Amino acid sequence: MSVTKIAIMGVGKIARDQHIPAIAARDDFELAATVSGSGGVDGIENHDTLADLLDARPDISAIAMTMPPMPRFDAARRAIAAGRHVMLEKPPGATTSEVRQLIDMARAAGVTLHGTWHSRHADAVASVRQWLATRTITGGHILWKENVREWHPGQQWIWQPGGMGVFDTGINALSILTEILPVDLRVRTSVLSFPANRDAPIAADLVFAGPDGVTITADMDWRYADTARWEQTIKTEDGTVKLLEGGARWTLDGVKQKAEGPGEYPGVYARFAELLSRGESDVDDRPLRHVADAFLLAKHISVDPFHDDA
Amino acid sequence: MSVTKIAIMGVGKIARDQHIPAIAARDDFELAATVSGSGGVDGIENHDTLADLLDARPDISAIAMTMPPMPRFDAARRAIAAGRHVMLEKPPGATTSEVRQLIDMARAAGVTLHGTWHSRHADAVASVRQWLATRTITGGHILWKENVREWHPGQQWIWQPGGMGVFDTGINALSILTEILPVDLRVRTSVLSFPANRDAPIAADLVFAGPDGVTITADMDWRYADTARWEQTIKTEDGTVKLLEGGARWTLDGVKQKAEGPGEYPGVYARFAELLSRGESDVDDRPLRHVADAFLLAKHISVDPFHDDA
Structure with a gap:
């Protein structure tokens, strides 16, 4: 089994309560770093900015983005451009246009983009x-x-x-x-x-x-x-x-x-692992379009x- | 040259000022009827409801819908289900979900759906x-x-x-x-x-x-x-x-x-004729998604x- 080194960007309540335990429970992901301007998690390498992480850790192939939607597009765009697979907390964009553009970018870059909807699991x-x-x-x-x-x-x-x-x-x-x-x-x-x-x-x-x-x-x-x-x-x-x-x-x-x-976040990471193994993306923009x-x-x-x- | 019999649904200012003259200027369209609950146009057959038109005139293969966006989805859905080609005044839906659904329906029915943007012409x-x-x-x-x-x-x-x-x-x-x-x-x-x-x-x-x-x-x-x-x-x-x-x-x-x-509405109808001859649809939802x-x-x-x- 291959192990995917993953970073979490945005170390707030949802990252601490859900993402970190869900990653810890799986053998196929390793939480290798965080990106947070306000400190990370005890015992995990932290980078102040995404640019620092992308420079320092080319071995980290996936990034889970858990910060609020407004700043997420630009980070996702940069991570995709750097050839990293990206998981997005819900919603997958602040606007419907952002989602569409990220889908196009991920396809062009040949990386996996996973727009998660935790409640579906x-x-x-x-x-x-x-x-x-x-x-x-x-x-x-x-x-x-x-x-x-x-x-x-x-x-x-x-x-x-x-x-x-x-x-x-x-x-x-x-x-x-x-x-x-x-x-x-x-x-x-x-x-x-x-x-x-x-x-x-x-x-x-x-x-x-x-x-x-x-x-x-x-x-x-x-x-x-x-x-x-x-x-x-x-x-x-x-x-x-x-x-x-x-x-x-x-x-x-x-x-x-x-x-x-499977439960919500265990299901999210199981699905992400499946997408990575298949080289596929999964971004359903219907909930955001309804909003x-x-x-x-x-x-x-x-x-x-x-x-x-x- | 084949002549497409077309109906206009919604006989307001935009239909009178733009659609009717644009159709009259072309040899490949014939304005065969209108649908209007408040009277139509002198000399043109009018039906009070879309259902009446669809029943009475199976020879009318295309319908231009010029009424306001809120009631348009249901009419477009019925016309598509009846196998008619549909032209939509802008915007192509009252919501982004409507546009997506109409695109799917037209594809499934094998008819042309043209979401027009007159200013582009x-x-x-x-x-x-x-x-x-x-x-x-x-x-x-x-x-x-x-x-x-x-x-x-x-x-x-x-x-x-x-x-x-x-x-x-x-x-x-x-x-x-x-x-x-x-x-x-x-x-x-x-x-x-x-x-x-x-x-x-x-x-x-x-x-x-x-x-x-x-x-x-x-x-x-x-x-x-x-x-x-x-x-x-x-x-x-x-x-x-x-x-x-x-x-x-x-x-x-x-x-x-x-x-x-070509000018706005002449361009709209030239494009519609092109789509019909190719058996294609053209609905760009980006302007509505930006709104x-x-x-x-x-x-x-x-x-x-x-x-x-x-």
Whole structure:
């Protein structure tokens, strides 16, 4: 078995909680370095800049980029130009054009580009996808509610232009929805609630249209003080599926079903290893395009200002 | 020469002023019918609904859809499903997902789908594209200013969610920009000015990034009382190009150049005829994706309410 030396760029909460343990659990990846301007991880070589890493470590063939989306394009572009394989945390770009350009660049450079959607690897998602594959969808509803103070304490970039607000988590729901449904959807109406003092929405009410008059609604809200609810209900002619806990569990007509997936980040790295071994890329831009479309069609509502320390 | 019987769906100003004369000027198209719920054109068979047309006239093989973008997807889907070739006024969809789905449907049905961008056929555009093809771009600026009261009198849909506001015309500038530049761009910052009583922007300030630090800015504004200005300046290492009057004229370092294009709608129909004869489709979604990206990244500014009769 060949071992891929990998670097993580952006050493924040998601890197520490998810990427580093997922890499450590695999024999085919070795975390060889980090790139962080504010210090790295104990015991791991750190470089202040990507340029330093690319110069110093030609043996590191893959880089996982976990920083926020706005600065990621330029780093990905440089890494691809330097012949490195690139894994992108979700979303794969700050804009739909960035994603398209990165796909073209990776193809031209002959490297693997993996636009990850971690929620797609949650334990129940593959089973639900398989069950729905042959069913006729009749409707559905997404409920994606959490307390932003609990899940994004002090994060400022999520509120800035391009930070996407509630879609930073809501896009996880859309990544699951596009994975499990056998039909394509399009946003038809979008109501976005912007705190009066912020440039990104704290809540979103969406209506998606599918074929044959099928409607799927989404209620995303960061102002939910109770235990987070990350749920999707998909109705079919053969019964109703519920995906619960962000895709970790599922029921069919209320009866609990088996969920035997790999788990989110173990699944992400298993998929990355598979892509590297095949010399392929995998970047699905549909979840991000749905978000861009939701902004494009949006009716804006101004709501109470949001203060982190309130 | 074979003659294609064509119908126009949506008999508004753009159909009367542009599509009907462009069809009349060609020997290879015959305007065989219209679809309009509010009456058609003197001397031309009209059907109240698309379903009526599709039933009554299987000999009409092509339909030009000129109504606003929001209702267009469903009509295009039905026409494609009925085996008709479809021409779409710009933009090719209300959302980026719609465009992608229509492309897939047309391919599956084996019909031609033409997502038109009329401004690309303005007289000077092809010459500028050719001149820029081998140049190194160093920067640029779009100035797209007009009086919305003069150019969109009483139009309500442009102000509704999805109506796109100033981008209804500004997307013409982006359709030219993406046509003439030999490099890809991406929106980096976007400031959109929304009238306090409207759901679409009346002005947009955009910054696009290209490769190697190239920046192209765009200043779009519907609050311009003077004679409309539809201008693009592209700087290169070999000189500065100016496209004027929406692409009808151009200068190189201030010196007027030849502009010998077909004109906008004659060019649209010449291209459609070419696509039909080749059995091909042509739908470039980049201008619409730039608009969606501009909304996605936008900083919103609330400005004075807009009243049509002010």
